[in-house]
Amino acid sequence: MSRVFDILGQGLAYLLFALFVGYFANSPSYSPFEKDQALVRLSISYPGQRIAACRKLSVKEMRKKTHNMRRAFDCPRERHAVRIEVLMDGKPFYDEIVAPSGLANDGKSLFYENFSVPAGDHMLTARLYDNGADGKAGFSGEKNVQLTPGKVAIVGFDHRDHKIMFR
Amino acid sequence: MLSKIQTPLQAALLIFEGWFDRPLGPDWNPLRHLGALSFFFFWVVVVSGIYVYIFFETSVGSAYNSIERMTIDHWYISGVMRSFHRYASDAMVVVVLLHMFREFIMDRYRGIRWFTWVSGIPTIWLLYASGIGGYWLVWDEFAQYLIIASSEWLDWLGIFGEPLANNFLTREAFTDRMFSLLLFLHIAIPLFLLIASWIHVIKISRPRINPPKGMAIGTISMMTVLSLIKPAISDAPADLSIVPQDLNLDWFYALLYPLYDKWGAGALWIITVGVSSFLTILPWLPPQKINDSAQVDNLNCNGCSRCYTDCPFDAVTMQPRTDGRPYPRIAEVDPDICTACGICIGACPTATPFRSQDMLVTGIDLPRFRLTELRDNTDKSLAQLKEKIPGDKPRIIVYGCDFGIDVKQIDAPNVVVTKLPCIGMLPPSFVDYILMRDKADGVMLTGCREGDCFHRFGIQWTEQRMAGERDPYLRKRVPVERVHTCWGAVTDSKKLHEEIAEFEASLIAQQPLEIVLPEKPRKPVADRPAENPTREAAE
Numbered sequence: 001m002s003r004v005f006d007i008l009g010q011g012l013a014y015l016l017f018a019l020f021v022g023y024f025a026n027s028p029s030y031s032p033f034e035k036d037q038a039l040v041r042l043s044i045s046y047p048g049q050r051i052a053a054c055r056k057l058s059v060k061e062m063r064k065k066t067h068n069m070r071r072a073f074d075c076p077r078e079r080h081a082v083r084i085e086v087l088m089d090g091k092p093f094y095d096e097i098v099a100p101s102g103l104a105n106d107g108k109s110l111f112y113e114n115f116s117v118p119a120g121d122h123m124l125t126a127r128l129y130d131n132g133a134d135g136k137a138g139f140s141g142e143k144n145v146q147l148t149p150g151k152v153a154i155v156g157f158d159h160r161d162h163k164i165m166f167r
Numbered sequence: 168m169l170s171k172i173q174t175p176l177q178a179a180l181l182i183f184e185g186w187f188d189r190p191l192g193p194d195w196n197p198l199r200h201l202g203a204l205s206f207f208f209f210w211v212v213v214v215s216g217i218y219v220y221i222f223f224e225t226s227v228g229s230a231y232n233s234i235e236r237m238t239i240d241h242w243y244i245s246g247v248m249r250s251f252h253r254y255a256s257d258a259m260v261v262v263v264l265l266h267m268f269r270e271f272i273m274d275r276y277r278g279i280r281w282f283t284w285v286s287g288i289p290t291i292w293l294l295y296a297s298g299i300g301g302y303w304l305v306w307d308e309f310a311q312y313l314i315i316a317s318s319e320w321l322d323w324l325g326i327f328g329e330p331l332a333n334n335f336l337t338r339e340a341f342t343d344r345m346f347s348l349l350l351f352l353h354i355a356i357p358l359f360l361l362i363a364s365w366i367h368v369i370k371i372s373r374p375r376i377n378p379p380k381g382m383a384i385g386t387i388s389m390m391t392v393l394s395l396i397k398p399a400i401s402d403a404p405a406d407l408s409i410v411p412q413d414l415n416l417d418w419f420y421a422l423l424y425p426l427y428d429k430w431g432a433g434a435l436w437i438i439t440v441g442v443s444s445f446l447t448i449l450p451w452l453p454p455q456k457i458n459d460s461a462q463v464d465n466l467n468c469n470g471c472s473r474c475y476t477d478c479p480f481d482a483v484t485m486q487p488r489t490d491g492r493p494y495p496r497i498a499e500v501d502p503d504i505c506t507a508c509g510i511c512i513g514a515c516p517t518a519t520p521f522r523s524q525d526m527l528v529t530g531i532d533l534p535r536f537r538l539t540e541l542r543d544n545t546d547k548s549l550a551q552l553k554e555k556i557p558g559d560k561p562r563i564i565v566y567g568c569d570f571g572i573d574v575k576q577i578d579a580p581n582v583v584v585t586k587l588p589c590i591g592m593l594p595p596s597f598v599d600y601i602l603m604r605d606k607a608d609g610v611m612l613t614g615c616r617e618g619d620c621f622h623r624f625g626i627q628w629t630e631q632r633m634a635g636e637r638d639p640y641l642r643k644r645v646p647v648e649r650v651h652t653c654w655g656a657v658t659d660s661k662k663l664h665e666e667i668a669e670f671e672a673s674l675i676a677q678q679p680l681e682i683v684l685p686e687k688p689r690k691p692v693a694d695r696p697a698e699n700p701t702r703e704a705a706e
Contacts (some may be wrong), residue, residue: 009190013197014389017258022397025257026415032312032428033410043336045329101328112322112330150409154336167337 033116038147040088040115040124044157044164045108048080048100048130049138082109083129085137086155088122119149126155126164139164169452176272181656184616193617193654195382200618201266206364206376207383208259211390213357215251216301223304225350226343230306231404238400250394253417256298258390260419263294271449275621278455279370279480279504286367288446293360298420300353306346307402308411309421311335314349316424323432338407370504372481372623458588459534460505463498467517468530470496473638474511477591479623480504483511483531498531508622509533509592513629516639519596520545525689533588541587545597548583549606561608561674563667564601566593570621571614572655572663582667583607590614591625595632595641602649605683609649609674611667617654626654644682649674 033039054075062070079100086094094113101107123144130138141164145153158165180198187196197204222245224233237245267287270276276284303314318331334345368374378386402415416424427435460482461474475483475498482505485496498511511531512518518529520542527539545564552562560581567574567586574584587593590612598610612629620626631637633650641647651673653666 006190006192010195010385013187013191014385017197017261018389018393021254021257021261021419022393024418025253025399026417028416029413030416030421030425031412032414032425033412035412039410041336043330043333045333101325107328110325110330112319112332114319150412152408152410156336 033150036119036149037116038119038149039152040086040117040147040155041152042084042086042094042111042113042115042126042155044084044111044128044155046082046111046128046130046157047108048082048132050076051078051080052076077104077106079106079109080130080132082111084111085127085129087125088117090123090125117147119147119151121146124153124155124166126166128157128164141166169449170274173272173274177274178658180269180272181616181658185656185658188616193619194379195385196618197262197378197382198265198269199616200375200378200382201262201269202368203375203378204262204382204386205259205266207378207386208255208262209357209361209364211255211387212252212259215248215255216357218248219245219252225347227306227338227341227346228343230304230346231401234305234401238398242398246398247391247394250397250399251390252301253399254390254393256301257417257419258386259294260298263291267291273621274455277450278457279482279506281450282370283367284450285447286363288443290360290363290367292443293356293363295420297353297357297360298417300349300356302417302420303349304346304353305401306405308405309402309414309416311405311407312411312414313421313424316427320427320432320435323436335407341407370481372479457505458507458536460502460507461500461509461511461531461533463500463531464528465490465497466492467528468494468497469517470494470498471516471530472496472498473514473516474498474531477510477514477624477628479508479510479625480506482506500531506622507533507535508589508625509536509587510589510622510625510628512538513592513594513632514639515594518594520594520600521596523687523689533592536588538594541585541592541597544585545601548585549601551583552581552607561671563609563611563670563674564607565611565613565667566590567613568615568621568625571616571657572653572659573657574613574663576660577663577667579667581671589620589622589625591620591622591628593629595639595645598633598650599642599645602645602680603682603684604686605680609651609670611651611653611670613653613655613663615654616656616659619656646677646680648677649680 054073056072057074061074062072081097081099083097084094085092093115096111098109098111099105100109121144123142125140125142127137127140129136139157139162143166145166147153154165154167156165156167157163184196184198187198191197193199219237222233222237222241224230234249237249239246270280270284299313299317303310315332315335318335321327322330322332333340335341368376377383402411405411423435423439426438470485470488472485475485482501484499484501486499488494488497490497500511512529512533515530518527518532518538520527520538527537527542529538532538548564552564560579563582565574565577565582565584567584568590569586569588571590574586577584593612601607601610612633614626614629615621617626628637630652632639633641633647633652635641635643641650651666651670653663655662
């Protein structure tokens, strides 16, 4: 009789483990996003302009360098930080300045942000300033987007056509 | 501080384990085989993964459909294998985490076990990376959610030239080339996991990496039934133009993702790295106090290698002899990995209480608890037993260790107790010594629960020695029915009393011993012949 109970107990132990694994393997469900919202994803990687333009070296300056290091121009690597401003329906909701990446501050400025916004029609405006934060916008773009609940709108930069793009 | 947490948790765990012991027995109790089950599930994942890979199409556009075909059209084999792949991965997370918590609760992560503990932490990271990487390949909404959140989490570090998440902005941005890279990662990371698991057990003598056959069969049967009743399925196909909603999360792998949604990448890095760092330094909070390691007595060690064979932590090695004695090898103890459990002394053929010297000197001994002290303690305990009177209860001596069933609670005039670091320290000759010199009617050996010896092999070696299956053997003249074993945890006091009563009844039913050896006077230390004579001198 105790053998029967042992077997039943073993079955129960395996059953409990199977129920535990089987249930939590895909339950309970999870909603990472509110149902009446849409998402605006800003993803732009853009290099700011160089802080200083290339300068032609004089003959005297070139002679000071070893043969293998001689170049006609001295081009400082540092770039300006890039500022991006995003407006929705004319109201600003993102305005950040990001320093260039890289140890020598010569890389791209990387922007990646997600914004949860109410679903509906929205006018998105984006401006990119690449010549110092206080300079004039290097690029700007505007688009009316229809965002149904759960839809993703991407604000990016089209490096081929050199313009801000909306998808 | 930590012991205040451990003690109540340990009591709860032992009670919980006890419930499993009843139907499953100690051999099949999964809580005693969590490490072995982790390996077992890993191999199930590997085998099922290889099978699934045969039918898997490695491109963004067709991966999802190929998995759907397996799940729906070939549910009876490919679908089952897919479910095996998923459920075994999930089960592996469960047993690995339980294994970690159990080792912590049972205080088996400090001292020389620090390496095994610390090496287990990157193993958990690799396990999660393997599992999460596998989910990406299904390329359903859950995969989409996981891969974007994972990329954003990694991008927070700022170490990538371009954000990884840019690869998953649009369907066009996510290329087949990238998908192949993800597949490569899902093969490479589990290989690293295997290497990490090997490193994890590298410092353990005879690691248990395979569960008992019955448990393996039971586990596979359970998974087969689960796979048929509730097969693993996909969410809707991924669509990068929408945000997935109502996800069927695998909570074993994705538990931290809702935290990421709520608190962001920085907080999640602080949590994961913080917890990992805390776990890494845990073995030294505070460090375990270990008694002085075992020491080899050169003149008494004949290089028989029994201590080397029985050491549960590979702390004993056999080295070429350089002292001119006529034995080729000598034992050497690595003090950094010796736990001072004394199992080597229980294995040493020179460790016999019959020796006539007042001061026992053995081939290997513990400086803080020498065998001579164990013999003295035994003699003192036995002296407390009254002279045998017909009709009285039988006289019993109980040996108990520091970690198993609590023998201190025994309070009976006919039962005395002697403690030692581990029951494996007791040489079988002690049983011979007690019974054949009629110092007691029965010897009871106690320790931790079966399959759960704190020093790993104390119970196993003791049982084998007493059964005449392991050297040094209990001599055949000793009636084994006068030797009783009782394995249990500190919470098993009821069992201890029951077993003592049962043993008493069995001893009463037995005939008196026929052979009784006379007691011999011991020689004081000063009268000992040339200390540790060489073989030539002895001849």
